[in-house]
Amino acid sequence: MTEQSPALDNLLTESRTFPPSEEFAGQANAKAELYATADADREQFWAGQAERLSWDTKWSQVLDWTNAPFAKWFVGGKLNVAYNCVDRHVESGHGDQVAIHWVGEPGDTRDITYAQLKDEVSKAANALASLGVVAGDVVAIQLQMLPEAIFAMLACARIGALHSVVFGGFSPTALRARVDDAAAKIVITSDGQYRRGKAAPMKANVDEALQGAETVQKVIVVKRTGSDLEGETPWTEGRDLWWHELVDGQSAEHKPEAFDAEHPLFILYTSGTTGKPKGILHTSGGYLTQTAYTHNVVFDHKPGEDVYWCTADIGWITGHSYIVYGPLANRVTQVVYEGTPNTPHEGRHWEIIQKYKVSIYYTAPTLIRTFMKWGDDIPAKYDLSSLRVLGSVGEPINPEAWIWYREKIGADKTPIVDTWWQTETGAIMISPLPGVTSAKPGSAQRALPGISAKVVDDTGTEVPHGGGGYLVLDKPWPSMLRGVWGDEERFRDTYWSRFSEQGYYFAGDGAKYDQDGDIWLLGRVDDVMNVSGHRISTTEVESALVSHPTVAEAAVVGATDPTTGQGIVAFVILRGNAVDGGDDAVQELRNHVAKEIGPIAKPRQIMVVAELPKTRSGKIMRRLLRDVAENRQIGDVTTLADSSVMDLISSGLNSGK
Numbered sequence: 001m002t003e004q005s006p007a008l009d010n011l012l013t014e015s016r017t018f019p020p021s022e023e024f025a026g027q028a029n030a031k032a033e034l035y036a037t038a039d040a041d042r043e044q045f046w047a048g049q050a051e052r053l054s055w056d057t058k059w060s061q062v063l064d065w066t067n068a069p070f071a072k073w074f075v076g077g078k079l080n081v082a083y084n085c086v087d088r089h090v091e092s093g094h095g096d097q098v099a100i101h102w103v104g105e106p107g108d109t110r111d112i113t114y115a116q117l118k119d120e121v122s123k124a125a126n127a128l129a130s131l132g133v134v135a136g137d138v139v140a141i142q143l144q145m146l147p148e149a150i151f152a153m154l155a156c157a158r159i160g161a162l163h164s165v166v167f168g169g170f171s172p173t174a175l176r177a178r179v180d181d182a183a184a185k186i187v188i189t190s191d192g193q194y195r196r197g198k199a200a201p202m203k204a205n206v207d208e209a210l211q212g213a214e215t216v217q218k219v220i221v222v223k224r225t226g227s228d229l230e231g232e233t234p235w236t237e238g239r240d241l242w243w244h245e246l247v248d249g250q251s252a253e254h255k256p257e258a259f260d261a262e263h264p265l266f267i268l269y270t271s272g273t274t275g276k277p278k279g280i281l282h283t284s285g286g287y288l289t290q291t292a293y294t295h296n297v298v299f300d301h302k303p304g305e306d307v308y309w310c311t312a313d314i315g316w317i318t319g320h321s322y323i324v325y326g327p328l329a330n331r332v333t334q335v336v337y338e339g340t341p342n343t344p345h346e347g348r349h350w351e352i353i354q355k356y357k358v359s360i361y362y363t364a365p366t367l368i369r370t371f372m373k374w375g376d377d378i379p380a381k382y383d384l385s386s387l388r389v390l391g392s393v394g395e396p397i398n399p400e401a402w403i404w405y406r407e408k409i410g411a412d413k414t415p416i417v418d419t420w421w422q423t424e425t426g427a428i429m430i431s432p433l434p435g436v437t438s439a440k441p442g443s444a445q446r447a448l449p450g451i452s453a454k455v456v457d458d459t460g461t462e463v464p465h466g467g468g469g470y471l472v473l474d475k476p477w478p479s480m481l482r483g484v485w486g487d488e489e490r491f492r493d494t495y496w497s498r499f500s501e502q503g504y505y506f507a508g509d510g511a512k513y514d515q516d517g518d519i520w521l522l523g524r525v526d527d528v529m530n531v532s533g534h535r536i537s538t539t540e541v542e543s544a545l546v547s548h549p550t551v552a553e554a555a556v557v558g559a560t561d562p563t564t565g566q567g568i569v570a571f572v573i574l575r576g577n578a579v580d581g582g583d584d585a586v587q588e589l590r591n592h593v594a595k596e597i598g599p600i601a602k603p604r605q606i607m608v609v610a611e612l613p614k615t616r617s618g619k620i621m622r623r624l625l626r627d628v629a630e631n632r633q634i635g636d637v638t639t640l641a642d643s644s645v646m647d648l649i650s651s652g653l654n655s656g657k
């Protein structure tokens with residue numbers, strides 16, 4: 001039999017279930033009744049969830065869907081998001097509770113209480129205001145996992161400015177595209193970052209990105225690596241400011257202003273099916289309601305008792321929703337770790353869990369598979385008995401990894417929550433509830449109370465149990481995206497046109513119901529790859545490749561990869577139709593992609609070919625290239641304009657070229 005993707009493999013083999021223990025169920029935040037309560041009156045249910053927050057003005061209407069697909073939640077309500085994540089916890093007497101146990105890669109640590117967080121966020125808010133930043137302005141943030149990243153995001157929220165966080169590993173070109181698209185006024189970055197024990201420059205990349213960027217007035221630089229870097233931090237007088245010089249002297253008093261529930265909170269760029277990333281827009285009241293609700297029920301979080309750790313980077317939506325907004329709204333005590341999981345050794349995560357007695361741990365399947373590869377003996381050396389809930393996000397988790405996670409990390413007893421959601425959904429949508437659901441390894445199972453999801457066929461008709469098709473969200477939800485920055489048409493086209501008749505949101509994922517009606521996610525159905533849980537579009541990598549002077553044409557596919565989920569495999573035609581690129585040329589192309597997009601987009605493999613398989617209408621048939629990339633027998637070639645092309649590609653590759 002040919003190789004199956006891990007997700008499909010699940011469906012064929014997995015039948016074990018893991019019910020919650022009575023003990024866990026008894027103390028769980030969410031009980032089974034929650035589904036029925038939510039179904040009975042969804043708007044009433046969400047109004048109840050919004051009560052988790054502190055509102056300056058109460059809403060007059062829960063949902064206005066009259067201008068679909070543009071939703072308005074908690075119409076007329078006013079709140080300050082940063083106040084909800086910080087000040088109110090100090091006011092309720094928890095100022096001394098640690099909000100953040102920060103762990104630096106070299107081993108330095110900082111514990112930040114809610115009282116300190118309030119001061120830091122207030123000072124940063126005053127600093128931004130002193131630079132003329134006002135509500136509605138955009139602040140770009142390219143920072144590694146430093147407390148200042150969180151201060152900066154909350155400072156923006158506090159004054160009503162939108163942040164646009166750009167992943168620290170993104171190239172100058174990628175940063176610039178995002179700065180320009182949103183007309184960012186301020187950029188916040190650091191001098192350098194520690195990566196695998198070494199200090200790498202950051203500011204120099206930002207400077208390269210900002211050459212000639214007209215909208216940027218100031219660049220604020222957090223000092224992190226300092227003298228460890230070779231030479232001085234590059235500096236533009238009049239534009240650049242050190243964070244500590246600007247922020248430290250500010251007043252720690254700042255009055256948070258209440259903003260409309262629909263006031264924009266942030267933009268976060270994500271890959272779509274075209275080369276240009278989309279700026280996903282999220283707003284305030286609904287977003288904070290759903291992130292807080294899901295963080296409470298899915299992770300069973302108990303404020304003041306649990307120690308929570310989400311290993312995502314704040315450059316991704318998981319970092320936004322499950323490090324910053326949801327957890328802090330719920331008065332979390334959390335670990336924030338700056339570095340890579342194998343620095344200085346492969347037990348780093350377990351050592352941190354042992355030290356801080358982490359009780360809730362949320363990570364990605366790609367990392368779980370990496371831990372498996374490193375060996376069972378590594379976690380076995382640490383005391384992980386504090387753990388009581390484990391989470392997974394970013395891609396389908398294969399049953400083998402799920403079982404390993406539960407047995408080796410969770411002492412064969414912790415519930416695992418496999419959470420399906422997207423940058424666009426803002427918060428978790430499909431997931432087991434840890435005290436309610438009998439978990440099935442590999443399945444995200446069921447839409448959360450208050451959420452509605454369906455698996456439908458091509459015509460938008462729901463498939464029967466056992467059937468497969470597309471995942472859609474058939475009812476609006478509070479943390480849904482409110483648009484694509486500056487591109488209403490793209491918003492409608494990408495998400496709402498596929499099933500426009502029914503008014504369903506098209507998620508871009510394939511899915512299946514099992515015989516019990518539980519949902520299994522099967523991966524993307526569009527041209528978006530998922531590499532270690534990061535979304536990268538095939539077109540994005542293709543355009544990076546063809547921007548190199550030696551490349552005439554390129555086609556990129558995501559091939560199944562045992563560790564990263566998918567690996568990027570590129571097929572390129574060189575100019576002048578040279579058939580042998582040579583190792584150096586191929587290496588140069590890989591580096592070129594890393595430079596254009598970022599190291600995460602570096603192809604695992606580049607194959608130089610003489611032709612690409614195309615249909616008569618000129619569309620590249622990626623399906624066939626995927627067969628080649630995954631060493632499978634090549635599928636149906638009848639729609640190719642020239643069916644001998646595949647023979648040519650295969651024979652060229654077999655001869656070692």
Ligand code: 6R9
Nearest residue numbers: 393394395396418419420421422423521524
């Ligand atoms: C949160 C996040 C979204 C895409 C999504 C899907 C995949 C995420 C998953 C999952 C199966 C899960 N995905 N969680 N697939 N099971 N539990 O990852 O957002 O970066 O926007 O990616 O990731 O394909 O469509 P984002």
